[in-house]
Amino acid sequence: MEQRTRSRRGEGGRLRDEIVVAAARLLDQEAGEQAVTLRAVAREAGITAPSIYPHFADRDSILLAVAEQAFAELEAHLRVVPPDLGPAERLRAICTAYLAYAQEKPNRYRIMFGAVWSAPKSLERVPDLAIQDLGMNAFDVLRGAMVACVDAGTSRSVDPAADAAAVWAGLHGLAQLRVAASLFPWPRDLEAVLVQRLALLN
Secondary structure: OOOOOOOOOOOHHHHHHHHHHHHHHHHOOOOHHHHOOHHHHHHHHOOOHHHHOOOOOOHHHHHHHHHHHHHHHHHHHHHOOOOOOOHHHHHHHHHHHHHHHHHHOHHHHHHHOOOHHHOHHHHHHOOHHHHHHOOHHHHHHHHHHHHHHHHHOOEOOOOHHHHHHHHHHHHHHHHHHHHHOOOOOOOOOHHHHHHHHHOOEO
16 A cells, blocks of 8 residues: 555645545455454555544544444445335335345445444543444434335334334344344244234235
8 A cells, every 4th residue: 555645724624534445345345344453444545553542532533433334335325216116115125225235335334334433432532422323314314214104005004213213123134134043044024924913015
């Protein structure tokens, strides 16, 4: 990696972003989280390791920022689903997009729901509200699709927020189990059955 050109005064935010991008690239490698060390991140970003400290206190702080970025990516991935689909069809498409992201970015997905951002040290690094809100924008896409199904009469749900959370939990479980038990003979229509039942679709 070539040495990075030193940032001008006032460009520290850009360097912070480059550190996060570098860590995400390392995370995407086969070694996953183990590949993300302060030295490796600095090398990938083309800077010296001490240059990281004005922006991040330690490795976990960087991974927390990567998780935050990954949730934003997931939200964008879900919002790509065309809004002109029928309510139930759109909800199914959002669920498919969710599982596709988890499959395409498995190491980022693991960090998003890992212990890094829920650890006590993480709570000291960012306001509690920021931790609580992590991933909520992505969830709101799913919840909005669920509400649309209820409004259209294609779902029997009487609590769209709770049932959207149930769908999310089901998707997360399926995404994790597909990795943990890859040899299990998963039924082809399992995703459709899961969404149909948890979203109470007619």
